[in-house]
Amino acid sequence: MATQKLYAGAKLRELRGRVRLTQKAFALKLGVSLPYLNQMENNNRPISAGVVLALASEFGLDVTELTTGDAERIVTDMREALADPVFTAQPPVADLRLAASNAPALARAFLDLHRAYRQSHERLASLDEALGRDGTPLAPSPWEEVRDFFHYCDNYIDAIDHAAEHYATAQGPDIAIETTALATLARLNINVSLSNTTDLRHFDPQTNHLALSGRVTATTRRFQLLHQVALLTQNDLLEATLDLAQFHSPAARSIAKIGLANYFAGAALMPYTAFLAAADAQRHDLERLADIFDTSIEQVAHRLSTLQRPGAKGVPFFFVRVDQAGTVTKRHSATKFQFARFGGACPLWNVHQAFELPGRFLRQLAETPDGVRYVCLARDVSKSGGAFGAPVRRYAIGLGVEIAHADRLVYADGLDLRGRFEPIGISCRICERPDCHQRSVPPLEKRLSVDPDRRGVIPYDINPA
Incomplete structure (x- = not known):
């Protein structure tokens, strides 16, 4: 089988700009001629093995960055x-x-x-x-702009992740993170209490009082506690990150700040180094990890999708959360798996079935149109309103890895990895599968044949050309 050539001109240009070298100086460091570097930066030539080694030795580049990204x-x-x-x-x-x-x-x-x-x-x-x-x-809606920001950052914010890990471990491994957070707020003269309101968290800067909902689970309260710690103690770091992002509107910036504070909270609950080691030791068993770090299953699933630290990457997961209408409310992929930007997820994906079988982990072997195969996991994560008659928010999460990593996933045990894989897609509009019984609209890049005297599963045939 022929080895796929590596073209990464944009990454080379980005690295050269980061280290502030001219093309001539950069070429000298890599041991290539100036014209050769120019051709690689413009994708007229692939990056050679020698250049890859030089990038790693001279600049400490994680070479996997050359094959992943935007x-x-x-x-x-x-x-x-x-x-x-x-x-x-x-x-x-x-x-x-x-x-x-x-x-x-x-x-x-x-x-x-x-x-x-x-x-x-x-x-x-x-x-x-x-x-x-x-x-x-x-302009793009603030929500979409923020979602794309995290999407194109690989859902990993290095400076905030390191800051959260330092915060969580600075007092020693035996100090509970909740104890650390409450001590931090006490030093800031902030009083913390439980309330019976529907607000998960409410901070009053005039009275220095933080009220946390007594209706939600302890894991949710702990997360909200750390979110407030992030806003109060990491504000300079959050604002610097927002400055770099250059959002188009104040609304997008405000939404992103909430997202960054949430990121800090999740990373403090599950510090990178310890969580990465535990995830590998437990073979990514969500329930075991939730017990170890005293978090929710959704928090664990989301954290697994962020383990993209250069030089210490975890198994690349995709993660998604959908509501009952099939609308994607959270999405991230550290794999080749991509999600539709508009509309819902593929109806053949097992994440939709999770609503029908609450409390169970559903497994699926799936294959996307590009031929990549995945082990997919789905589970409902309905959220109680905390009182009788209160509305229940119903979601389902999907998590998965490419088949090459199946041996590191406990959920792949007992599956026939050489058996049948469910054909799933991204969006009906761009899915090329001609025989999908769940197709909602025809693929717009293909020609159709309509025979009024014949009716199949769908009322048209898709021409392959």
């Missing part, structure tokens, strides 16, 4: 955008990969433009008065 995510996002009926044809995937690798900024600008178009179209359809008000240009 390119495949951008390609998937562009394919989905170009499947919109407004486009009459879709460029070849090879062209999309070229754009994602050589001109990622241009590719993202295209995605921003398409998102603005969709927003204007949806607002017009719903007669939203905000459309074009006072000539204000359309």
